[in-house]
Amino acid sequence: VSFIPGGLDCSISFVSHILGKVCVHGRQKEILGVLVPHLTDLTKSDCIWQRICWRLVECVPDRWMEAVVLGFVQGAPGADVLSRLLGNLVMKNKKAQFVVTQKMLLLQYGHTTAVLQNLLGYLSLDSLRRTLLLRVLQELLETWSSSSAVKHSPAEQQLYISKAILICLSHLKEPEIESCRQELLTSMMEGVKCHLDSSLPQLRHLGMVVAESISLKINTEGPVLKFEYEEDDETRELKSLLVETPPFCVVPGLPDNDKSEKPGAALPLVPESNEKPHTAASVMPDEELDAELDSDDDLTPYDMSEDKELKIKAPVYIRDCIEVLTGSRSEDVDKWEATVKALESLVRKNPAATREVSVELAKILLHLEEKTCIEGFVELRQRAQVAVLTTDPIPVAKYLTSQFYSLNYSLRQRMDILDVLVLAAQELSCPKFHGKTKHSGAQKPCIQLLPGSDSSKDWRRIVDERIKSKTRRFDMGQSHVELASRPNEFNSVAGHFFFPLIQYFDRPLTTFDLLGEDHLVLGRLVHTLAILMYLAVNTVAVTAMGKALLEFVWALRFHTDSYVRQGLLSCISSLLLSVPMERILADMTEELLETQSWLGDVMEKDPDGDCRRLALQNLLLMENLKKKLEAVPS
Amino acid sequence: MALPPPDPQFVLRGTSAAVHTLHFSCGGPEPDIPLLFSGSENGFIHVWNLRTHRVDTALDGHGRKSVYCVETMGGKDRLLSQGRDQRICLWDLAEGRTAVTDSVFTEHVGFCRCSLLKVAQGRWLMAMAARSLEEVQILELPSKTSVCTLKPEVGAKLGMPMCLKLWQLNCDSQPVLLAGYEDGSVVLWNVSMGKALSQLICHQEPVMSLDFDAEKAKGISGSSEKVLSIWSLNEQQNLQVYKTHKLVNAGISDITIRPDKKILATAGWDHRIRIFGWKKLKPLAVLDYHTATVHCVSFSDHSTPQERLLAAGSKDQRISVWSIYAQT
Numbered sequence: 001v002s003f004i005p006g007g008l009d010c011s012i013s014f015v016s017h018i019l020g021k022v023c024v025h026g027r028q029k030e031i032l033g034v035l036v037p038h039l040t041d042l043t044k045s046d047c048i049w050q051r052i053c054w055r056l057v058e059c060v061p062d063r064w065m066e067a068v069v070l071g072f073v074q075g076a077p078g079a080d081v082l083s084r085l086l087g088n089l090v091m092k093n094k095k096a097q098f099v100v101t102q103k104m105l106l107l108q109y110g111h112t113t114a115v116l117q118n119l120l121g122y123l124s125l126d127s128l129r130r131t132l133l134l135r136v137l138q139e140l141l142e143t144w145s146s147s148s149a150v151k152h153s154p155a156e157q158q159l160y161i162s163k164a165i166l167i168c169l170s171h172l173k174e175p176e177i178e179s180c181r182q183e184l185l186t187s188m189m190e191g192v193k194c195h196l197d198s199s200l201p202q203l204r205h206l207g208m209v210v211a212e213s214i215s216l217k218i219n220t221e222g223p224v225l226k227f228e229y230e231e232d233d234e235t236r237e238l239k240s241l242l243v244e245t246p247p248f249c250v251v252p253g254l255p256d257n258d259k260s261e262k263p264g265a266a267l268p269l270v271p272e273s274n275e276k277p278h279t280a281a282s283v284m285p286d287e288e289l290d291a292e293l294d295s296d297d298d299l300t301p302y303d304m305s306e307d308k309e310l311k312i313k314a315p316v317y318i319r320d321c322i323e324v325l326t327g328s329r330s331e332d333v334d335k336w337e338a339t340v341k342a343l344e345s346l347v348r349k350n351p352a353a354t355r356e357v358s359v360e361l362a363k364i365l366l367h368l369e370e371k372t373c374i375e376g377f378v379e380l381r382q383r384a385q386v387a388v389l390t391t392d393p394i395p396v397a398k399y400l401t402s403q404f405y406s407l408n409y410s411l412r413q414r415m416d417i418l419d420v421l422v423l424a425a426q427e428l429s430c431p432k433f434h435g436k437t438k439h440s441g442a443q444k445p446c447i448q449l450l451p452g453s454d455s456s457k458d459w460r461r462i463v464d465e466r467i468k469s470k471t472r473r474f475d476m477g478q479s480h481v482e483l484a485s486r487p488n489e490f491n492s493v494a495g496h497f498f499f500p501l502i503q504y505f506d507r508p509l510t511t512f513d514l515l516g517e518d519h520l521v522l523g524r525l526v527h528t529l530a531i532l533m534y535l536a537v538n539t540v541a542v543t544a545m546g547k548a549l550l551e552f553v554w555a556l557r558f559h560t561d562s563y564v565r566q567g568l569l570s571c572i573s574s575l576l577l578s579v580p581m582e583r584i585l586a587d588m589t590e591e592l593l594e595t596q597s598w599l600g601d602v603m604e605k606d607p608d609g610d611c612r613r614l615a616l617q618n619l620l621l622m623e624n625l626k627k628k629l630e631a632v633p634s
Numbered sequence: 635m636a637l638p639p640p641d642p643q644f645v646l647r648g649t650s651a652a653v654h655t656l657h658f659s660c661g662g663p664e665p666d667i668p669l670l671f672s673g674s675e676n677g678f679i680h681v682w683n684l685r686t687h688r689v690d691t692a693l694d695g696h697g698r699k700s701v702y703c704v705e706t707m708g709g710k711d712r713l714l715s716q717g718r719d720q721r722i723c724l725w726d727l728a729e730g731r732t733a734v735t736d737s738v739f740t741e742h743v744g745f746c747r748c749s750l751l752k753v754a755q756g757r758w759l760m761a762m763a764a765r766s767l768e769e770v771q772i773l774e775l776p777s778k779t780s781v782c783t784l785k786p787e788v789g790a791k792l793g794m795p796m797c798l799k800l801w802q803l804n805c806d807s808q809p810v811l812l813a814g815y816e817d818g819s820v821v822l823w824n825v826s827m828g829k830a831l832s833q834l835i836c837h838q839e840p841v842m843s844l845d846f847d848a849e850k851a852k853g854i855s856g857s858s859e860k861v862l863s864i865w866s867l868n869e870q871q872n873l874q875v876y877k878t879h880k881l882v883n884a885g886i887s888d889i890t891i892r893p894d895k896k897i898l899a900t901a902g903w904d905h906r907i908r909i910f911g912w913k914k915l916k917p918l919a920v921l922d923y924h925t926a927t928v929h930c931v932s933f934s935d936h937s938t939p940q941e942r943l944l945a946a947g948s949k950d951q952r953i954s955v956w957s958i959y960a961q962t
Contacts, residue, residue: 299918301636302918306920309883
């Protein structure tokens with residue numbers, strides 16, 4: 001397409017029509033791939049060509065405008081190029097404006113960050129268009145701060161909107177920020193609240209990063225909002241967007257310089273350190289000479305070999321530990337610290353003594369609060385609790401599960417109960433102690449000792465791997481040889497861990513309502529049940545557990561919190577993996593069919609990507625297990 | 635082969651409360667009985683007879699609030715005591731009396747021990763922490779007139795004064811004050827002019843105790859951390875760090891240098907008393923008798939060297955008395 005007007009008034013509209021038609025038929029890339037570079041070069045300095053280009057796009061009929069504009073925005077190498085090519089198209093053409101400000105930002109979310117940069121940069125480059133930029137920002141913020149959007153829209157869309165907000169913020173100038181400062185502040189407060197309410201860590205991080213950025217922009221002096229969260233790639237990428245990237249790409253040549261400097265810097269240090277020993281050696285003889293000259297120093301020292309660091313001895317008996325931990329003598333904090341540190345090993349070494357006082361010890365540990373600042377207090381307490389639970393599972397499990405549903409516990413304590421049950425169950429069901437196994441994650445799921453909301457991700461990953469290994473090679477079963485085998489201690493107690501937790505989930509207490517506000521704990525409970533189900537493989541109670549779990553899942557299947565739904569789907573996976581297929585087909589046929597149709601629904605319609613993926617895996621797993629059953633001659 | 639550390643010569647029991655301060659008065663000529671004054675947490679000052687090892691008198695003058703400093707003023711008949719009731723009491727103990735003759739209301743709610751210096755016959759200077767947070771007041775006793783108030787400059791952020799030492803090089807020179815503060819620094823103050831001469835940051839934690847050797851112009855300070863800091867005073871009246879010594883366990887409550895300047899003793903939070911040689915801070919002995927933190931150590935002022943004693947008071951309510959390095 002290299003036509004030269006040569007001063008002639010030619011009609012561009014014919015070309016526009018062709019362009020529009022081609023784009024609408026989906027050939028944007030091909031035609032614009034050729035057209036855009038040419039136009040970029042031509043319009044660089046030539047105003048006439050710019051105007052020609054503008055006429056070109058303006059003349060595209062409305063019904064094809066969307067495709068053309070989309071193609072241009074995606075194809076342009078930079079915001080300044082886009083500005084040259086499109087001119088003020090968005091101001092003149094209603095359809096183009098709609099596409100750029102509404103459709104691409106709010107209704108679609110598949111575009112790359114570069115495209116977003118192009119689009120928003122284009123809006124910011126002309127004073128006429130900047131009003132649009134402000135409007136766009138307001139609408140984005142409205143969406144970002146609406147709680148229903150946060151709850152129901154997919155995570156990818158929320159990420160997209162957050163990116164767009166940050167890029168907009170980076171383009172705003174001081175006077176513009178001044179004019180909309182109040183709105184920014186209100187949206188930020190509302191939005192932060194909805195985001196922090198979410199059970200998914202990714203959404204919480206998004207909320208925190210955007211809120212921090214907004215606060216940074218509106219409070220140029222004075223304290224800014226600062227959240228504590230772990231930086232990961234996503235947050236770093238988001239934060240980098242806040243820095244205004246110039247419309248022209250500058251290739252950074254700095255890293256090379258840095259690298260070449262470092263070896264140079266390292267060298268001068270080495271000779272210095274060589275010099276030091278020399279000076280030290282020369283000082284020593286002088287001091288010794290001084291000592292010999294001193295005849296007054298005739299005081300002979302006594303034997304000081306007993307002078308060691310003061311160590312407080314921890315009690316040796318479990319009952320003494322109980323006394324120390326419950327004692328009110330605030331002076332003996334050293335002893336208290338030593339007791340807390342030594343408790344786990346004492347419990348493990350004295351199982352008989354522990355069994356006598358197990359429930360009391362569990363009670364003390366559940367209520368134990370940090371008296372002094374010990375490193376790793378939470379971990380120490382958790383390990384001690386797990387030790388007590390594994391030493392005397394049935395009474396302690398009874399106690400803990402009953403406390404889970406009791407009044408006046410904090411959410412943290414209830415979640416601690418769940419974590420302890422899971423860790424103890426893992427220990428009881430594994431033939432080896434955790435930490436000594438070398439098997440891959442697929443065989444022995446690793447639970448993080450410290451309670452973290454990320455444990456759900458680990459579990460998904462691990463159950464996925466297990467599903468994968470099962471669906472591909474289900475004939476192999478346990479493909480690794482166990483080095484030592486012990487009777488499965490979880491067998492006799494699995495029911496005691498599992499059933500009490502399921503019992504009262506729909507009974508609200510004054511301070512604890514699983515089905516209401518405390519959906520975070522509900523999510524954790526569901527995940528815990530999935531893990532317990534998974535660990536109950538080969539136990540006698542597994543079928544009964546499976547049935548109860550299926551009913552439980554059925555009751556909650558429409559829950560609005562995606563974390564809970566993910567947990568429910570993990571429950572199904574665990575169920576399919578742990579309960580032998582013959583029992584499922586024999587005892588739970590109707591429920592199975594209903595579950596299958598539910599899974600199909602989830603797979604197609606659930607807004608959360610992870611839920612859809614899990615549902616699909618569950619369906620595949622069901623198919624494969626059924627096939628395996630049919631394949632085996634009865 | 636080094637000898638094992640000695641045992642205490644005797645142990646004084648009977649205070650029924652943690653012992654916070656000790657002071658010997660043994661310099662008097664015969665037939666004066668050597669005495670040891672101790673202040674306890676229950677507000678009593680016990681006067682121990684070092685021959686019978688029993689309490690001769692118990693003085694109750696601080697309303698049962700802990701007594702954390704006792705000093706004699708020129709002989710055993712005049713005693714000064716400081717307690718947590720925010721008062722400094724002057725006692726007349728001659729001829730068996732037990733009367734408080736005078737008292738100073740310090741309004742100080744901390745634990746900073748006052749420091750006495752005899753400047754002339756019958757006249758003393760006393761440095762004490764005052765009501766205002768960072769200030770030290772110098773009073774003349776027994777007239778109780780204020781000589782000056784030593785205020786650190788604004789923004790110095792020294793914190794409370796933790797320990798004080800008034801001294802003068804000889805009778806004619808100016809009295810000077812060394813004060814250790816909460817932020818870990820030691821400040822040298824000129825008392826007559828009321829301004830600071832030098833400041834040195836010796837520790838990261840509050841200075842718990844300090845002592846100074848005026849002849850060698852060297853001092854030592856201990857803190858709640860594991861380090862003892864030795865500093866010196868040069869001709870320009872500037873403090874400089876001379877040396878530091880790392881301890882095995884953290885926390886020093888009290889340091890005192892023996893009057894003959896040969897050894898010093900530290901009272902530690904790890905229940906141990908440590909003896910060092912003063913010249914080079916060579917560790918000499920670790921006396922491990924007490925079962926709780928040692929609050930105070932004090933050397934006696936016996937005129938005959940062989941009779942010299944070291945006493946240590948502890949939270950375990952006992953006072954251990956040792957005879958160590960008495961022959962030199």
